[in-house]
Amino acid sequence: MITTSFFQLFKIGPGPSSSHTVGPMVAARQFREQVQSWMNTQDTPKEWRIRVELFGALAATGTGHGTHRAILGGLMGAQPETVNTEELSRFFEEPDKVYQLTFDTVDIPFTESAIFFDFSLNKYRHPNTMRLLLLEDGHVVQSEIYYSVGGGFVEREGEEPVSKYDLPPLPFPYSNMQELVDFLEESGMKVIDVLVANETVLTGWEEEQIFQQISRIMEVMEQSVIRGLQKEGELPGGLKVQRRAKGMMDQAEKLHQQNRYAEALFSRLNAYALATSEENADGQMVVTAPTNGAAGIIPACMAYLKNDCKIELRTLQEGLLVAAMVGFIIKDNASISGAELGCQAEVGSAAAMAAALFSYCYGGSIYEISSAAEIAMEHHLGMTCDPINGLVQIPCIERNANGAIKAYNAYLLASGRTSKPIISFDQVVEVMRQTGEDLSAKYKETATGGLATSFGWGNMPGS
Ligand code: SF4
Known part of the structure; x- marks a missing residue:
């Protein structure tokens, strides 16, 4: 049974990666609270140190994703939704700089050298694993293993996930699309009423508050598009990738003036997607939709529906909730993590959600x-x-633009069809899961295959 809330799927946080930036920050902040609790049990301050170990995909691509900076932020007490992204981007600019982690009665010095990237075989159950240790006078006194399981969700080893049976019963439970469709047919209810009713139980909020909070998420999405469309120049990281959202929007205007309306609209959709994805790549504030890597697709489609199609606010809010429903089903029956099932789980999921939107x-x-x-x-x-x-x-930035366009075309292909689909949504989610499991680890966010290793073959044209 699906028990994910809209607000667990759509979370505000810094780029560039939900599993490698947002998740580690959440885990580090949790560990900080544990350290504080431990200190409260000690009579006298000791010489404490914190050590961090990263395994699997977290080690492989952690530097590019700013995992080390996110961990420092979390250890300092920062939260993804409110962290100062400019300060975060400057962490570890000076390699030997000592940062003070301030606790109630003591400061713990912390340097970049306390973070170890372990490239040996990952022996843990998840590709995104981190271990945090508290050392007291050189001896480990606290140790926790966290798994960043995609979309900013974190699991702690040994901690029982909240049992679905511990949650208040949802008024309208479903596990997959077929169950939801069957229920809607039997009851005659509208999908939006089912989703809102479930959300009131999952959040404890009234309907009005739910829609206010959806608006807050939409506002962050919209701002990421607006900011991205205003900026130009090179993105950080050394690849010399140039921001292209503004240029794409200029192209859309020119196409419009030449009466090439269809191309202009597609260029606008591209521009919106590039805008948020470039903001994400720059470590700025975005919304996991359902992940940071795929964060450009849904905001682009929302901007397009609002600005170019003049869809009213309430319909957009409801549409985002329906998009979330698609994300819940994928997350529950497969995964939304690129490290687990490849990019089909990130950009594919976002495109499926946007098509539903x-x-x-x-x-x-x-x-x-x-x-x-x-x-x-x-x-x-x-x-x-x-x-x-x-x-x-x-490929992530352009992939978001393509994901938005594919989502639009998927909607067109589905709308008004008179034949019954031969493959169901639930079937394709299962195929995605199986395909992802069969994918070599080289193609699951480890930067050891595909485009990641093609870089450096020579001066190739294109991106
Ligand atoms: S290739 Fe896809 S899944 Fe991987 S980081 Fe980029 S957007 Fe995310």
């Missing part, structure tokens, strides 16, 4: 919504996660 906003039935999501995911199957230098730039 388009379909809902244009008045699509639950059958059309489901079909649009299925088509969008189907045409991302097998997509690898192979970011160059572990930066969320190539």
Whole structure:
């Protein structure tokens, strides 16, 4: 049964990676609280130190994703939603700088050398593993293993996940699309009413508050588009990737003036997606949608629906909730993590969610919504996660633009169809899961295959 809330899926935080930036910050902050509790049990201050070990994909692409900076932020008490991204980007600029982690009665000095990237075989159960240790007079007194499982979600080893049976029962439970569709057919209810009712239980909020909070998420998405469209220049990380959102929007204006309206609209959708993805790559504040790597797709489609199609606010809010429903089903039955199942799980999921968003906003039935999501995911199957230098730039930024366009086309393909889809959304999610499991580890955010290793073959044209 799905028990993920909209606000667990769509979270505000800094780029560039939900599993390698947001998740580690959350884990480090949790560990900080544990350290504080431990200190409270000690009579006299000791010489304490904190050590961090990164394994698997976290070690492989952690530097490019700013994992080390996010961990320092979390150890200092920062939270993804409110962290100062400018300060965060400057952490460890001076390699030997000593940072003071301030606790109630003592400061613990911390340097970059306290973070170890372990490139040996990852023996833990998840590709994104980190271990945090508290040493007292040189001896380990506290040790925790955390798994960053995608979309900023974190699990702690040994900690029982909150049992679904401990949660208050949801008024309208479902585990997959078919169960939801069956229930809607039997009850005659609208999908949005089901989702809102469940959300009131998951959050404890009234309907009005839920929509206020959805607006807050939409505002961060919109601001990421607006900021990204204003900026130009080179993105950090050394690949010399140039921001292109503003230029793409200028191109859209020119196309419009030449009466090439369809191309102009597609260029605008591209520009919106590039804008947020470039902000994400720059470590700025975005929304996990459902991850940071894929953070450009849904804001682009929201901007397009708002600015170019003049869809009203309430419909957009509801459409985002419907998009979240698609994300819940994927997360529960497969994964939204590139490190687990490749880019199909990130960009594919975001495109499926965005296709559902388009379909809902244009008045699509639950059958059309489901079909649009299925088509969008189907045409991302097998997509690898192979970011160059572990930066969320190539292929990620253009991939978001393509994901937005594919989402739009998936909606078009699904709308008004008279034949019954042969492959269901639930089937394609299962195929995505199986395909992802079969993918070599080289193609799961480890920067050891695909485009990641093609870099340096020579001066190739293109991105
Ligand atoms: S290739 Fe895809 S899954 Fe991998 S980091 Fe980039 S956007 Fe995320």
